[in-house]
Each structure stands twice: as structure tokens, then as C-alpha cells.
Amino acid sequence: MNPGTTNLATFANGRALDLASIPTLGIAEFEQSILEGVSLGQRITALFATSAGSAEQTLLYAILSDDKQNRLYVGRTQVEGDQFPSLTPRCPQTHMFEREIAEQFGIKPIGHPWLKPVRYHRSWTCRDAWDRPPGEPIIPAVGDFFRVDGDEIHEVAVGPVHAGVIEPGHFRFQCHGEMVYHLEIALGYQHRGVERALLGGPTKRSIHYAETLAGDTTVAHATAYCQVVEALARCPKTARAQTLRAIALELERLANHVGDLGALAHDVGFLPTASYCGRIRGDILNMSALLCGNRFGRGMIRPGGVGFDADETRATELLRRLDDAEQDATVAVNLLWNTPSAMARFEDTGPLPLKIAAELGVVGPAARASGLMRDARHDQPSGLFRFVHIPVSTCETGDVFARAFIRWLEIQQSIEFVREQLRAIPAGSTMVSLNSLSPNCMAVALNEGWRGEVCHVAITDERGCFTRYKVVDPSFHNWIALAYALRNQAISDFPLCNKSFNLSYCGHDL
Amino acid sequence: MIHVSLLLVLPPMLLGVINKTKAWFSGCVGPPLLQTYYDLAKLMRKSLVLSATTTWVFLAGPIVTLVTVVLAGLLVPVGRFDAPIVFSGDLILFAYLFGLARFFTTAAALDTGSAFEGMGAAREVTFACLSEPALFFALLVLVKVSGSLTLTGMLHGPAGGFSMAVAAPLVLVAMGLFVILLAETCRIPVDDPNTHLELTMIHEVMVLDHSGPLLGVVLYASALKMFVLGTVLLHVLAPFQTGQAWLDWPLFVLELLGLAVVIGVVESVMARLRMHHVPYLLTAAMLLCGFGFLLLLR
Numbered sequence: 001m002n003p004g005t006t007n008l009a010t011f012a013n014g015r016a017l018d019l020a021s022i023p024t025l026g027i028a029e030f031e032q033s034i035l036e037g038v039s040l041g042q043r044i045t046a047l048f049a050t051s052a053g054s055a056e057q058t059l060l061y062a063i064l065s066d067d068k069q070n071r072l073y074v075g076r077t078q079v080e081g082d083q084f085p086s087l088t089p090r091c092p093q094t095h096m097f098e099r100e101i102a103e104q105f106g107i108k109p110i111g112h113p114w115l116k117p118v119r120y121h122r123s124w125t126c127r128d129a130w131d132r133p134p135g136e137p138i139i140p141a142v143g144d145f146f147r148v149d150g151d152e153i154h155e156v157a158v159g160p161v162h163a164g165v166i167e168p169g170h171f172r173f174q175c176h177g178e179m180v181y182h183l184e185i186a187l188g189y190q191h192r193g194v195e196r197a198l199l200g201g202p203t204k205r206s207i208h209y210a211e212t213l214a215g216d217t218t219v220a221h222a223t224a225y226c227q228v229v230e231a232l233a234r235c236p237k238t239a240r241a242q243t244l245r246a247i248a249l250e251l252e253r254l255a256n257h258v259g260d261l262g263a264l265a266h267d268v269g270f271l272p273t274a275s276y277c278g279r280i281r282g283d284i285l286n287m288s289a290l291l292c293g294n295r296f297g298r299g300m301i302r303p304g305g306v307g308f309d310a311d312e313t314r315a316t317e318l319l320r321r322l323d324d325a326e327q328d329a330t331v332a333v334n335l336l337w338n339t340p341s342a343m344a345r346f347e348d349t350g351p352l353p354l355k356i357a358a359e360l361g362v363v364g365p366a367a368r369a370s371g372l373m374r375d376a377r378h379d380q381p382s383g384l385f386r387f388v389h390i391p392v393s394t395c396e397t398g399d400v401f402a403r404a405f406i407r408w409l410e411i412q413q414s415i416e417f418v419r420e421q422l423r424a425i426p427a428g429s430t431m432v433s434l435n436s437l438s439p440n441c442m443a444v445a446l447n448e449g450w451r452g453e454v455c456h457v458a459i460t461d462e463r464g465c466f467t468r469y470k471v472v473d474p475s476f477h478n479w480i481a482l483a484y485a486l487r488n489q490a491i492s493d494f495p496l497c498n499k500s501f502n503l504s505y506c507g508h509d510l
Numbered sequence: 511m512i513h514v515s516l517l518l519v520l521p522p523m524l525l526g527v528i529n530k531t532k533a534w535f536s537g538c539v540g541p542p543l544l545q546t547y548y549d550l551a552k553l554m555r556k557s558l559v560l561s562a563t564t565t566w567v568f569l570a571g572p573i574v575t576l577v578t579v580v581l582a583g584l585l586v587p588v589g590r591f592d593a594p595i596v597f598s599g600d601l602i603l604f605a606y607l608f609g610l611a612r613f614f615t616t617a618a619a620l621d622t623g624s625a626f627e628g629m630g631a632a633r634e635v636t637f638a639c640l641s642e643p644a645l646f647f648a649l650l651v652l653v654k655v656s657g658s659l660t661l662t663g664m665l666h667g668p669a670g671g672f673s674m675a676v677a678a679p680l681v682l683v684a685m686g687l688f689v690i691l692l693a694e695t696c697r698i699p700v701d702d703p704n705t706h707l708e709l710t711m712i713h714e715v716m717v718l719d720h721s722g723p724l725l726g727v728v729l730y731a732s733a734l735k736m737f738v739l740g741t742v743l744l745h746v747l748a749p750f751q752t753g754q755a756w757l758d759w760p761l762f763v764l765e766l767l768g769l770a771v772v773i774g775v776v777e778s779v780m781a782r783l784r785m786h787h788v789p790y791l792l793t794a795a796m797l798l799c800g801f802g803f804l805l806l807l808r
Contacts, residue, residue: 154625154628156625156626156629156709157625158626158709162708163707163708164706164707177632178629178786267705267707268781268782269698269699269704269705269777269782270781270782271532271536271777272535272536272778272779274536275537276536276537279537339779339780339781341699341780341781341782341783342780342781344781344784344787345781345782345783345784349784490784490785491629491709492709493784493785494709494710495705495709495710
């Protein structure tokens with residue numbers, strides 16, 4: 001047992017926990033536990049609020065993950081009234097979580113250094129943390145922005161409509177000539193209210209909400225959703241379904257990583273890699289389509305198992321296509337590493353130091369590029385990853401090159417993994433029927449999507465329906481890292497830095 | 511007559527050839543050779559959207575640019591034939607016509623009041639500070655070599671062609687001019703004509719607000735600019751002639767298309783420079799042309 005977290009309940013990824021066994025701490029003790037955990041190298045996976053019956057009471061839940069010991073810790077506290085002390089000045093990781101809590105439940109984190117809405121929607125309760133009148137429309141990116149003063153400082157505002165066909169987001173740069181002093185990112189244009197739509201579930205629609213949380217992370221989000229439901233239903237898992245899920249997840253990673261390398265090459269104007277990688281990404285997406293009929297893996301992951309089985313001929317065909325894709329990708333990507341003019345653009349651009357990455361709680365390839373050993377497939381394994389380990393790849397420099405190179409390392413690992421699994425898919429059924437969900441429980445599922453850790457938390461009421469469903473997309477952790485990485489960089493390198501993180505707007509906006 | 515029609519008709523073809531070359535390198539079919547003509551026809555038919563904050567300067571930008579570039583084109587001898595307009599010292603007019611075009615393009619960009627366009631204008635003039643001296647050094651070398659003060663005279667060289675003794679400075683000048691050509695026509699490694707990322711562009715970002723026919727004029731003028739500068743470079747690089755008019759014209763056109771292929775290859779095999787490295791490249795171009803001049807003064 002970890003000395004710092006004795007007062008939090010211990011459990012593991014993909015398990016359900018009786019609500020009664022989660023300790024309710026005093027607010028000071030709650031904060032102390034979080035701070036101690038973080039000082040011991042744990043990380044805040046989720047920090048969220050639920051309503052506690054009466055309008056004056058709100059419950060705060062914190063889920064910490066101890067990556068070294070494969071453990072999760074959970075604790076909660078009850079907030080009375082409309083405010084609670086902010087942790088952000090002492091623990092920067094909570095910055096966005098507290099803003100989100102303030103927005104959703106209208107309670108103010110007192111002492112928060114930069115309290116702004118996250119997604120610009122109305123609060124779910126009758127309170128509003130900014131005391132905005134109920135009739136007034138709330139428009140994203142309207143309000144205060146951090147400003148740098150001075151005659152030679154100029155402000156550049158980009159978005160929400162961009163020159164390319166991408167998702168909407170607003171970026172505000174404080175520049176001195178070509179150099180960026182500060183970047184502030186305002187999102188929320190893609191807010192659809194998925195967390196609220198999932199309340200009262202699971203229903204027929206729930207899985208589709210999960211699949212469309214972020215279109216490019218369909219498999220990871222759907223898997224996390226299914227793991228939460230399966231944990232609450234305490235259903236057995238079949239080896240065949242777990243293997244097919246892992247294959248689908250790695251195919252998703254492959255397609256996105258290859259596409260990202262192509263997009264990075266495109267951003268520096270290096271055409272050969274850009275167009276070949278674009279084509280190879282399509283080939284890999286078509287492999288997902290061969291598996292389940294959809295290029296983005298929709299319909300593949302279903303509660304209780306998988307929606308589609310892969311027979312012998314299909315596995316053979318996938319193996320053949322995988323070999324082709326590997327061969328093509330190796331040529332195209334090595335061409336990128338061997339082009340000095342492209343490397344000159346990648347190296348030393350947008351560095352994110354290890355210390356900052358750890359403080360901000362960055363996840364996924366961006367964290368590993370800065371040297372953090374952080375990979376949910378390794379630290380908090382679930383499904384097949386409990387039995388088959390994929391080595392964690394890390395770099396040290398934390399610049400665009402590191403973030404690109406990590407992707408290439410992971411592509412190679414994933415190809416090897418998929419090949420191995422396709423050759424020996426265990427026999428058995430692909431689907432088990434689900435029982436009804438356990439009442440008054442909480443379940444947490446962590447999954448390493450291609451962009452980083454995908455976290456789903458569900459809490460059920462006495463009937464076994466969701467009373468709270470929390471989704472933390474990796475983008476939610478990482479947008480602030482992009483803003484940091486751009487400090488003292490040339491503004492013309494922003495698109496390149498942005499692409500090296502390649503964060504999701506809709507995954508953040510939910 | 512042939513001069514004027516080539517000047518007006520051929521330039522969009524160069525962009526088509528560049529794009530085909532790039533497409534070949536990246537393993538795709540690419541847009542048709544004549545795509546730029548289709549684009550121009552399409553843009554000319556479209557209606558114009560004008561920002562409420564702009565004034566006549568915004569309209570004047572593309573039009574003045576087009577007029578100046580056409581004028582500059584009339585000063586340059588195309589192929590082995592004299593330019594339609596020849597007078598002593600026309601090289602100064604030639605250089606300043608480009609300066610005027612740049613002034614109006616940047617003024618039109620500033621006129622929109624957009625942060626991006628201001629940034630683009632700042633980059634354009636900063637880099638022009640380096641590419642203009644390079645162009646002057648190149649012209650100076652040619653004046654010195656040929657002993658003529660007209661563009662036609664200096665680009666054709668002395669009767670009987672350039673002597674071997676001036677080969678070294680001419681090679682340096684050709685290299686310098688090639689960099690100037692890439693920079694002035696916004697090609698990789700200086701600028702990326704394909705990108706639509708508003709924060710990284712130089713020339714493209716200045717014309718973001720132009721639409722319809724005005725954008726068509728901008729596109730056409732930049733193709734013309736490539737034609738004119740390419741012609742200047744070819745005179746230095748490949749002053750071949752057969753002496754027979756019916757052979758010389760096709761030869762020149764082939765040379766020009768060959769140059770477009772070379773630009774396409776350069777764009778395909780290298781990435782764009784980091785923005786703050788662009789001045790190094792342009793300084794190198796200036797030094798190349800400058801050393802060419804020094805060599806002549808030995």
C-alpha cells in the first residue's frame with residue numbers, strides 16, 4: 001500500500017467498485033491526498049463532479065493512477081454551497097478539470113488562476129460560476145484572453161474557421177514579430193453534450209455516442225465504454241473477442257500514426273512522404289473495413305465482445321495487406337528521416353521539457369516524446385494487453401522530431417503486434433450476453449488510444465442506470481501542452497507543432 | 511507579336527508542368543497540365559466579395575501588379591529575339607517595376623487590416639530587402655559582361671556569345687538568379703504554394719482576402735512573373751540558338767518548360783526552410799551575385 005494514498009480506495013483498471021467503499025473525505029484531506037499522490041509520481045486521470053441529491057451539495061471524485069504499480073486510487077469529497085478551494089496553484093494538472101467542474105456544476109474553485117469556461121455551455125445546475133444571466137447566449141471564445149502589453153506586441157487571432165478543412169477552434173497568439181510569447185486556445189465549438197446524453201443509459205444509442213466521441217479514436221472510445229459496461233455487468237470476457245479488439249485498436253493506431261507522419265511531411269512541404277503516407281493510411285483504414293465493414297472501426301466493438309468475427313481467410317488477407325503496408329511505410333517514412341531539409345524543420349521545434357510534461361499531466365505519444373514512460377497498455381493494461389506486452393517507446397528531446405519519431409517506433413511495434421495476433425486468434429465465441437448493471441457502483445476503464453489515454457468512468461444509481469458518465473479524452477490533457485510548446489517559437493511553426501500533437505477538438509469538447 | 515502572345519499565353523502552363531512534376535514524384539496522377547487555365551477561367555466567371563474595411567488600394571493591388579509584370583515582360587527579350595521595348599537603362603525600370611508590384615501587393619494586404627495579411631506583408635518586404643540587391647548585382651554583372659545598358663543587349667550578350675573567360679561569374683549569377691526566381695515566385699524552399707496554413711505563408715497569405723476575378727488576376731500575374739524571371743535566368747543559363755527563327759522559338763519554349771521541371775524537382779526533393787532561415791538563403795543568393803561581380807573586377 002502506498003503511504004500517501006492510504007485514505008483513498010485502491011482498485012484496478014476495468015473493475016467495478018461499490019460506491020459505498022469509496023471513502024468520502026473532508027475537503028482538506030481530499031486535497032491533501034491528491035497532492036501527496038501527485039508528489040509521489042501519480043497522475044490525475046479524472047477529476048469530476050456529480051450532484052449529491054440536493055442542489056446545495058456536489059460530490060467531487062478524483063481518480064489517480066499509479067503507473068508504476070498498475071493501480072488506481074479513487075476518493076471523493078462533498079462540497080457544500082457554490083465554492084471549493086482550487087488545487088490548481090499547487091497542482092497544475094487540475095487546471096482544466098477545475099474549469100470543467102465550474103462550468104458543469106456552477107461551483108467556483110476559489111484561487112484558480114485563470115478561471116474561464118471550457119466548452120461554453122450552460123451549467124447543469126441552477127448555479128453559474130460566472131454569474132451570467134440565464135437568458136444571455138454563451139458564445140465560444142468570447143471573453144477574457146491573456147494579453148501581453150507593449151507597443152511592439154501584436155495579437156494574432158486564428159479560427160474558429162480555418163483555411164484548411166479541419167475542426168473549429170480559436171487560437172490567440174501574443175507575438176513579438178515572428179516570435180510567440182503566449183498562445184491561448186479556446187475550444188467548445190464542437191460541444192454536443194455527450195456526457196449528459198449518456199445519463200440514464202445504457203440504451204441502444206449509448207455505444208454509438210461512445211463511437212462518435214472522437215471519430216479518429218472510435219475503437220479506443222468504444223472499447224473503453226464497453227469495458228465500463230462489462231465491468232458493471234460483471235460479465236466474463238472471451239479471449240477471441242479481446243484479441244480482435246486489440247487488433248482493431250492497433251489498426252486504428254497504425255492508420256492515424258501513418259497519416260500523422262504524412263501530414264507532418266506535408267506541413268514542411270515535403271511531398272513524397274506526404275502523399276505516400278496518405279495513401280498507406282487509406283490502405284490501413286481499408287484493413288479496418290475488411291475486419292468490420294467500416295474504415296473507422298464502427299460496429300466492431302460491442303458490449304460483451306465484438307460485432308464481427310475474423311475467419312481464417314480474412315486473417316490471411318489482413319496479414320498480406322499488413323506486409324504490403326509495412327513495406328511501403330518503411331520506404332516512405334525513412335525517406336523523411338533521410339531528408340536533411342525536413343529534419344531541419346522538425347528538430348528543436350516546439351520542445352516540451354520532461355518536467356513540464358509531467359506537471360501538466362500530458363499523456364500519449366506527446367508524453368513519451370518528452371521522456372515520460374506513460375502508456376496505458378503497459379501501465380494500466382486491460383484486455384489482451386494484460387497478456388501480451390508492447391514495449392513502451394520513449395524519446396528525450398520532446399520536440400516535433402521526437403513526437404514524429406515516437407509515432408514511427410509505435411508503428412513498428414504495432415505492426416509486429418497485429419501480425420503476431422492475427423496468426424493465432426484464439427478460438428471461442430466473440431460475444432457473451434450481458435447481465436443488467438450492478439446498482440450503486442463505479443467503474444473505470446483506461447485504454448491507450450493512438451492519441452493517448454482514453455478514460456471512461458461510469459457511476460450507476462440504485463436501478464443500475466448511469467447517473468454520471470465521465471469521458472476524458474487524451475486531448476483534454478494535452479491541449480495545454482501544445483500552448484506551452486509554442487512559447488518562444490516562431491509563429492510560422494505553429495501548424496507543424498499543432499500537427500505533431502494532432503489533438504482532437506470534438507474529443508475535448510464532447 | 512510572337513513575343514506578346516507567348517508572354518500572355520504560356521505562363522499558366524509553367525505551373526501545370528511544375529505540378530505534374532511534383533505529382534510524378536509523389537506517385538500520383540496530378541492535376542491536368544492545363545489546370546491553371548481552367549482555374550483562371552473559373553475565377554474570372556466568379557463574383558467578387560469585397561471586405562467592408564478595404565478601399566481602392568485593395569482593388570488596385572492585383573491590377574497594378576498585373577500591369578507592371580506585363581510591362582516588365584515587354585522589356586525582357588524572349589528567346590533569341592529583341593524585346594518590344596528597348597531603351598538604354600531599361601534594366602532599372604525592370605527592377606523597379608517589380609518593386610512597384612510588391613508595393614501595391616503589400617499595400618493591398620495591409621489595407622484589409624487583417625493580422626495575417628500584415629504578417630505576410632512584413633515577411634514579403636523583409637525578404638525583398640535581400641532579394642532585390644541580389645537582382646541588382648546580377649544585372650550589374652550582365653551589364654559589365656555585355657557592355658550594354660539595355661536588357662535586350664545585356665541578356666543576348668556580345669555578338670558571338672559570352673566568352674569563356676566570364677563563365678565563372680555567369681555561373682554564380684545563374685545560381686543567384688535561380689534562388690531569386692524561387693523566392694519571388696513563392697516556391698519551396700522559401701514559400702509553399704500548396705499550403706493553406708495562414709500562419710506560415712508569405713505570398714499566399716497576402717492575397718487571402720482576394721476572391722473571384724481579383725484572385726484570378728493575382729494567380730495570372732504570379733505565373734507571368736515566373737515566366738519573366740525564368741526568361742532572364744535562361745538567357746544566362748542556356749543561351750543556345752540555332753540562328754533560325756522557326757527553330758529558336760520552340761527551343762526557347764522547351765527550355766522554359768525544362769526550367770519548370772527543374773523547379774518541380776526542387777520542390778519535390780526538399781522541405782521548406784524554417785522562416786528565419788530564409789534570409790540566409792537570400793543572403794547567399796546576394797553573395798553569389800556579388801562575388802560574380804567581384805570576379806569581373808579582378
